[in-house]
Amino acid sequence: MDGDSAVGKPSLADAATRNENRRVAVGAVIRSFAFGARPVIRNLHLSVEEGESVALLGPSGCGKSTLIKLLAGLLPRNAREALDGEVVLFNVPPSAYRATGKLAAMFQDPTLLPHLSVEENIGIPLEFLGRGVSEEVSALLRLVGLEEFRHYLPRDLSGGMRTRTALARGFVSRPDLLFMDEPFTGLDLGWKESLYGSLQELRNRYGTTVVMVTHDLEEAVYNSNRILVLAADGTLMDEVRIPGTFPREYRFGETVVRHTAILGRLAELLGSPPATGLV
Secondary structure, three states: OOOOOOOOOOOOHHHHHHHHOOEEEEEEEEEEEEOOOOOEEEEEEEEEEOOOEEEEEEEOOOHHHHHHHHHHOOOOOOOOOEEEEEEOOOOEHHHHHHHHOOEEEEOOOOOOOOOOHHOOOOHHHHHOOOOOHHHHHHHHHHHOOOHHOOOOOOOOOOOHHHHHHHHHHHHHOOOEEEEOOOOOOOOOHHHHHHHHHHHHHHHHOOOEEEOOOOOOOHHHHHHEEEEEEEEOOOEEEEEEOOOOOOOOOOOOOOOOHHHHHHHHHHHHOOOOOOOOOOO
């Protein structure tokens, strides 16, 4: 194993003993999860400490998106979706934790309401929580660089601006926990550079724990403390720790130069080409 990474299967007990002053934000013991007769995830123990940023990597079809939906309590939805195991968020079931308003999620589609302005879309979680639109919306508009576009409709925005709007909406309730399912997919490198900076600034500002699904090795390395690598059969293959603290200043090429060994190890695990130095 490379010197700048570590291997091991995380567990609830491991997280508790690593740092007694930090709570377990996400704990899962999943013996199996299946859609009908088709198993997707099996024998997976996962623990994320409060304040961590953890990335989930794995080949297509390994269950990354399914796992994050399980963690968020969006699965199972019916009797054909069978979960043998338990998930807790800050020691309570996901459904109970969602009711606190401290859980947020971002997906590949920004899912903005087309008839609402940027400002109104960002404020939606506050409306659901009965708080009304607050100064928090204005502060987030400034932080993500959309203040002058606050009255624009989604159809008038670029893809990167729509993702910025979704990112601001994700943080408007000051969540303790944010799940992200490939939210930056399809954006060009310029937009990714800007959004990575915004993500780190926001999670540093609010102390938010982040769990991110991505297929981009450099994105995973740059934005996380740890990377959990899933195998094609939905089991946990490996864990890689990323040295360094947040926030990190982003420069094209820096991630590859600093973490060549880690990126090489991830590429080996996933059977993908080595990093090319684009980010």
